[in-house]
C-alpha cells in the first residue's frame with residue numbers, strides 16, 4: 001500500500017524497527033549516519049537498501065531538512081556500498097521512491113541499489 005510522503009514521520013515503520021534492532025536485517029554496511037542491508041524481496045541479483053539513521057519519511061523531507069553531514073553521509077555510503085558490491089564496472093541503478101505515484105511502501109527514506117544483471121528500461125512505458 002503506497003504511503004503519503006507528506007505525513008509526519010511514524011517511528012513504528014519497519015525500517016525504524018530494523019534501525020532499533022527489533023527486527024533482523026542482512027546488513028552490508030553501517031556507520032554513524034546510515035545502515036545498508038539486503039532487500040528482503042530482491043528484484044535483481046544485487047538489491048541493497050541504504051537508509052539514513054535519521055527520521056525522514058522520504059527524499060522530500062530529507063533533502064529539505066537534513067543536515068549536510070547526513071546528506072553527504074548517505075550519498076557517500078551509496079557509492080561505497082555499490083563499489084564494495086563490485087557493481088561499478090558493469091553498472092548499477094540507484095532509485096528512491098517518493099509517495100503514491102512512485103509506489104513507496106515504507107515511510108522511512110531508503111535508496112535502492114540494483115545491479116548484477118542488465119536492468120532494462122528505466123521505466124515501463
Ligand code: 5GP
Nearest residue numbers: 014025037038039040041097103104105106
Ligand atoms: P519501496 O517500495 O517503499 O520503495 O520499497 C520498500 C522495499 O523494502 C521493498 O523492496 C521491500 O521488499 C523492502 N522491505 C520491506 N520490508 C522489509 C524488511 O522487513 N526487511 C528488508 N530487508 N526489506 C524489506
